[in-house]
Amino acid sequence: MNKSQDNAAKINAIAKTGIPFLDNKFLEYYKNQTKNVKATNKLIWVNPYSDLHYLYTRSFYLDKYPLSDTLKKATKLYLETAKKDWLKYSLYEKGLAALTLNRFGENESAKKIIESLKETASNNEDWGMYWIANKAGYYWYQAPIETHALLIEAFAEVNHDTRSVDAMKVWLLKNKQTKNWPTTKSTTEAVYALLMQGTDWLSVKDNTIIKIGNEKILTKKLAENEKEAETGYIKLNWEADEIKKEMASIKIENKSKVPGFGGVYWQYFEDLDKIKSNSAAVLSVSKELYLKKNSIKGDQLEKITNNNPLKTGDLVTVRLVIKSKEDMEFVHLKDMRASCFEPVNILSQYQYKDRLGYYMSTKDAATHFFFDSINKGTYVIEYDIRVNNSGEFSNGITTIESMYAPEFSSHTKGIRVKVN
Known part of the structure; x- marks a missing residue:
């Protein structure tokens, strides 16, 4: 038996x-x-x-x-x-x-x-x-x-x-x-x-044609990366010397009635100040800095621009606006910080604000936020930092990404901060 x-x-x-x-x-x-x-x-x-x-x-x-x-x-x-x-x-x-x-x-x-x-x-x-x-x-x-x-x-x-x-x-x-x-x-x-149930989605093989630039993905490249059994999942990587300008154009053609899904993402190095924002994604983040001032009416926020530079000792509020077009789980947000700033709250802890629960972890160069889940919608997170040095600094970028699917990611543009 x-x-x-x-x-x-x-x-x-x-x-x-x-x-x-x-x-x-x-x-x-x-x-x-x-x-x-x-x-x-x-x-x-x-x-x-x-x-x-x-x-x-x-x-x-x-x-x-x-x-x-x-x-x-x-x-x-x-x-x-x-x-x-x-x-x-x-x-x-x-x-x-x-x-x-x-x-x-x-x-x-x-x-x-x-x-x-x-x-x-x-x-x-x-x-x-x-x-x-x-x-x-x-x-x-x-x-x-x-x-x-x-x-x-x-x-x-x-x-x-x-x-x-x-x-x-x-x-x-x-x-x-x-x-x-x-x-x-x-x-x-x-x-x-x-x-x-339904149509047999495992019966179709080699039904997808992928063109990067003017060329199909080479057979050699496919042969070097073995497909996952049954699902046909495959992951391809290109080294720096293989990348060409034309490869920014990608065409995918499905030759069958069976659907498939995947993702494309490009990782590379660039000067922080030259990075442009990417806010049209399914998951996006934007960042603004505000000078926090005391007044008779209470704390007031004044947006920081090149016309009103900071000075040592100022209290600054960082405002992060997260937009998600779909429900997502396991999301990481990394907010880089200029070397002239010191966080007011240095303790890592779980917080719940604006219908959003997250674990906030403060490190030397950035503040990290870890979300178990982010439901569809717009959320605002704020935290304070203190100016402790004068000069002109790069404030870096803020990046948000799905830990499950790296194609769902976004970042702000690189900005500079001037302190008198």
Whole structure:
């Protein structure tokens, strides 16, 4: 007996004992619920947390372990209630209800749930098909990855809607690009949905043509970098002496119906004062310096320009404005500091300001900010520094980047600071 057969035998042994046990527990629960119900055909309340999960689990074993007459009568009442109440369910529970109803022969009701889900979904060329309401929360059913994977299964099984399934798979991949799948369960569910549902995305090979400048990527360059098994992932690097001006133009052509995604980023050395800002990215940051003055009305901020140079002892407020066009996780912001500035707060600590939580770490040449997550929106971070030297200094740049995907990064321009 090979390993696969051994595992199947163990699973069958568990099911042989587990299914009758669950059936008996469900019947006990059903009898307790219906004690005070006068009419036998009256609808009973279905607890989505447990009842739907039992029926969903039981639906996998209907042929091998047929329902008894008593169990058929009990499940019929629960299914009738689910057909009536599904509009009140969460996204996850709707997917669970659609799959369960479909497997128990209630195909029309299952299709109604799928059509409703399709009408409330958002469709985007870049992000595929998804639900805005599918957000992480306190309750077990507020798990975005598990919910999305279950809905993929429901669309594939109930309506055989391959087009919608493929669009939903795009969202899963894009989500992974800048986020962490938080649990082994979410990762397992997502991988299962990607591999087992919709079009086979692993069947197409060498379907992408990449041109850098006027030349295709050379076969030699591809041969030097072995592709990752199955996914076709490949990472290419160019040394400084290989870079040409024409390579700033990149053309990518997908020859198949199967989508793919990747990123391009260029790392190089440049004088800090010559760096220009890059603020049109998905994730961007801008920086401004303000002179903080005391007045009768309290602290006032005056923007620092070349016309109003600083003097030793001045208190300066650094204002960083972060803009994110998408939800992201694990982001690093590095704010360089001119040598004439000394931080007021030198202690590294966790802070929460302007709906944003981050760990702030002060180092010799820069202040670092580490974000577990940044939701879509605009945020302002401010902190104070003190002028301690006179002269003209380079204030460096401020850089923000996704630790998961280096193509999502941005920086400010290099600026100079004059202190009299």
